[in-house]
Amino acid sequence: FSASPSNVSVLLGNPGSNLVDLDLDCEEAKLFAELFAPKTGFVYGRASNKTSHYLYRLPESDEAQPAKFQHAKYGCLLEIRGKGQATLLPGSVHPDGEDSTLEGNGDIAGVSYSDLRRSAALIATCTLLAKEGIPKGTRQDVALGLSGLLCKAGYGLEQVKLAVYHLAKVLHDEEAEKRKSAVVDTFKKYQQGKPIAGITALRSILPADTLDQLASWLGVSAQQDIDDLMAELNEKYAFVIIGGKQRILNIK
Numbered sequence: 640f641s642a643s644p645s646n647v648s649v650l651l652g653n654p655g656s657n658l659v660d661l662d663l664d665c666e667e668a669k670l671f672a673e674l675f676a677p678k679t680g681f682v683y684g685r686a687s688n689k690t691s692h693y694l695y696r697l698p699e700s701d702e703a704q705p706a707k708f709q710h711a712k713y714g715c716l717l718e719i720r721g722k723g724q725a726t727l728l729p730g731s732v733h734p735d736g737e738d739s740t741l742e743g744n745g746d747i748a749g750v751s752y753s754d755l756r757r758s759a760a761l762i763a764t765c766t767l768l769a770k771e772g773i774p775k776g777t778r779q780d781v782a783l784g785l786s787g788l789l790c791k792a793g794y795g796l797e798q799v800k801l802a803v804y805h806l807a808k809v810l811h812d813e814e815a816e817k818r819k820s821a822v823v824d825t826f827k828k829y830q831q832g833k834p835i836a837g838i839t840a841l842r843s844i845l846p847a848d849t850l851d852q853l854a855s856w857l858g859v860s861a862q863q864d865i866d867d868l869m870a871e872l873n874e875k876y877a878f879v880i881i882g883g884k885q886r887i888l889n890i891k
Contacts, residue, residue, distance in 0.1 A: 646731035652703030652722030658747070659703045660720040661693040661759060667766040668717045670809065674801055675761050677754060680746030683729045685737035692726065694747050701752040708763035710852055716766045719759055760856040761794065765802050767849060769809045777844045778812055780836075782821035784844070787829075787836040792857040796826050 651658050661676060663669045669690055676693050684691035697703055703721030710716065720726055727733065729741035764785075773781045782803050789799045800822045807815035825835050838854055854860055 647728045648725045648731065649728055651720055651724050651726060652697075654699070657697040657699055657701065657703055659695050659697055659752075659755065660724075660726040661695065661717065661755065662720050662726070663691045663693075663717045663762075664715050665713075665717075665766065665770075667769040667809065668762055671762045671765040671769075671802075671805070672717075674805060675758050675765075675798070677748060677750045677758055679748035679750075680743040681741070681748070682743040683739055683741045685733045685735070685739050687735075687737060689740075690742050694726075695750045695755060696747050697750065697752050697755075704752065706756060706759065708759060708766075708856060710767055710770075711848060713767065713770050716763050716770075717759060719755060757794075760792075760858075761789070761798070761802060763856055764789075764853050765806050767852065768806055768845075771845060771849055773810055773812075774844070778807065778810075778814070779818070779821060781841065781844055782807070782818040783825060783836045784838075784841040786822045786825035787840065788838060788853065788857065788859060790825055790829050790835060791837055791859050796822065799826070 649656075649658060651660055661672070663672055672690075672693065677695065679693050679695055681694035682690050682692065683694070704719070705721045705724060706719040708716050708718060727739055729739050731739045733739055768781075768785070785803055785806070786799055789802060794802075800819050803818045803822050804815055807818045812818065828835050838850055838859065841850055
């Protein structure tokens with residue numbers, strides 16, 4: 640046997656094990672993964688990039704579909720590595736010469752693919768906004784827009800509060816605590832059936848390609864904002880023609 644170091648890798652998405660690797664490609668993604676990635680005891684990485692891999696076991700009925708969360712300007716932020724791919728395990732030596740070490744207790748947690756995909760989308764959303772930055776003077780508007788966006792995507796109140804608050808902290812927002820109120824107000828309005836902010840509200844603040852990417856990851860669209868606005872207008876106003884002239888009447 641050779642005395643030189645040897646590597647151990649595992650094929651992902653194989654029947655029987657059905658393992659997937661949440662691979663985090665930047666510091667922001669690692670930070671938000673600590674908050675939103677499903678808990679697992681198999682977290683690993685190399686010395687210069689610790690906690691960059693989270694290993695999970697999917698139910699046999701779930702397909703380990705690879706998914707990349709990337710942006711034209713910032714490259715790949717994170718990815719779900721799965722079927723047809725492999726990952727180096729702790730104890731191996733990375734191509735840059737660093738040892739890969741286990742940071743957890745070694746217990747691989749089970750998770751459904753849909754839950755992992757939703758967590759990854761939330762991590763990617765926060766990561767991209769952290770990289771993009773939010774101009775001063777627009778941060779409360781962005782907090783409202785992001786709250787509405789995540790609410791419409793089906794995330795819960797506590798998750799969204801964490802996302803908005805920690806994004807503000809990463810961006811050194813002195814009023815990070817205040818941003819939580821935007822989340823609470825948004826969810827209250829949503830529960831009352833009132834229109835809430837979303838993609839459309841962010842159009843004048845953030846680049847179009849960033850918003851399009853977020854909408855794709857989260858499975859929402861600007862059409863939802865338009866539908867909400869039209870529903871509100873239809874409740875308050877009526878379009879009529881009187882004496883051959885068009886009129887908008889307030890029916891409240």
